Amino acid sequence: MRARPDTRGRAGRRPFYDLLMNVDRRVIFLVIAAAVALPLVFPLHLPVQISPEARAYFDEIERLQPGDQIILSFDYEPDTMAELDPMSYATLRHAFRKRLSVIALTTYAGGPGIALRVLGETAAEFGQQYGTDYVFLGYNPDYSATILRMGESIQATFPTDHFGTPADSLALLQGIDRYADIELLVSISASALTEYWIIWAGGNYGQRIIAGNSAIQAVLIYPYYDSRQLSGFLGGLKGAAEYEKLIEHEGAGLRGMDAQSMAHLLIVCFIVLGNVGLVMQKLRARGDAAGRAGSAG
Amino acid sequence: MDWSILGMWVAAALTLAVFSLLYRDNPFYRAAEHLLVGVSAGYYLVQYFSSGVIRKFYVPVFRQGDLWLLPGGLLGLLILFRLARRTQWISRYAIAFYVAAWSGYLIPSTIQERVLTQVGATLPPALSGAGFGAFLGAFIILVGVVSILIYFYFSAPHTGVLGRISQIGITFLMVGFGASFGYTVMGRVSLLIGRFQFLFQDLPRTLGG
């Protein structure tokens, strides 16, 4: 570990700003853990307001009629499932409640395991039948080629579904072979995949798209929403919470908001603490310099 | 034996093994990390083989008779020559095919969607005059986009008027980076919330709690 400069003053004590700026990191880890864990065990039920983009996401699905087809792309892996699973669950609950036909797929190799779990649980909840109410086409390597190829033929892109059943034998896919046959595409993504759906499916084929994005990706999506290339989106766990509130089903998103609030407040306090220490250090240095100049003169 | 309950407790133990890194590096963390690497590698290998080789090559060519896909298999085999140093040059054909194809279809689509459409969304709203608030917001976006693009023009020194406009661009960039930082913190904290939800809410249910 790097040696800390000796800032002890004449009294042999470390100045207060030094303590402020050098809290042991394991203390920070413990405090963060407590800030996240305690609200999960003792909820505060802080109210959640709905953002315009989340409402637009909800409205896009709400306007569809029973039997309309949507594509749901699980564009994420287990590393970000804490943020995106709540969106996937809520989207499928909304879609199945409206009796929409869901064509699920994934552009990530880690996606099938996630999709099987989420689809299985929500389909069972709503009594949906595989093959007629929903299908899972599985994973296709090379996302760009997959997105573009689907514009020409979905069944050529996915000759079989994830379970090996020929695509042309699935009841739901009868007469469905291009983006033009799909009412809405939903991309739940932790990466730039949403942008690629917008560029190739939206741009080349005019597909209407909404997206659920991890927080890190969501901040990059705003220009596309502003330009109406994206019809609505959910940003991070807060976005999931907003959507859960709209569909009136409490899930992991809403349950996590208290912990999210407390953790953010704590991190802001840490940042303020560090900067207060910096200001005190600068004032001390200025005072010492003035003192030395005075004694020299 | 309820495999799902056993699985939840195995997951909890592995979660704590990974969290132990926060205290310091230790054999439990190392073992868990290597197990993750091995299990993931096996999982991904199966996925790539079943989707890339079986579903996209074997089924269309040998079960559906689509011989147009044979060149794809051949190009895929060329990649394997990468393993030996003397034959690596053969794999260049497959790599050139892949990279050039991607470059080709990327150019027109991304110019249309990421440049022209984005520019189109910036100019008209600022000029439309639909209410002062909307106009101000659109004007801010216009000033920001133009000043940032001028900042990215490095073929001339950033002095004089160019320098002052670049400074405005940097100001907008700082606000954008700040927003990204805020969202990054949000994203990371959310991932931690997910694990703690598992440990403090889902796991106790297996005890009947």
Added chain:
Amino acid sequence: MRKTGPVVFGFLVGMLMLIQYFTPNPWIQARYNNVLDWKQVVFGITLMLGVLSLVLFHWRKIEQRQKGWGYSVITIAGLIFMIAAAVWRGQNAGPYLWMFDHVQSPMQSTMFALLAFYVASASYRAFRARGFHAALLLTAGVIVMLGRVPLGEMLGFHAGERYYSLATISDWVLNYPNVAAKRGVLIGVQLGIVATAIKIILGIERTYLGKGA
């Protein structure tokens, strides 16, 4: 053959994929679809190669008894188990899916959850407002951090008759200055990507082919 051949081949493929955007010619569209299908096979096999390289790395570590070779045994064992499980009971049930749900998923999630602690520690240690731009970045970050959680809706101020919450201010920052910043970067970066793509097709840029190209 070794250097020029791949470049010429790349030029032909690249030009085909570029021209297809502008013409409805059936032959060109059919070849375009073929290229997309071939790309997926090549991608799948390339990724398999990546996994095999990892296996070779750990295998060599075990063979040569390098430091930490015991952990490499765990890696290889995990890999073999997953392949065997998929062959034995398939990839949609049984031990393969069980391992994904209860070993891989939780550990992969937890690895990324560690970052929450590190981002908190790093924010505390490194995020200092030493100048105007740093202060601006910090301010925007704090506004978004607090504004995008329920707490942000409870914090705010009154200006006349209207109440401005941190959530409202955060929304404004995200939908206006942030859009300007992200759009400017998007356009600038995309122009650079297009320039590189053109150089790749024309064979000016060859570094992707490896040493000696």
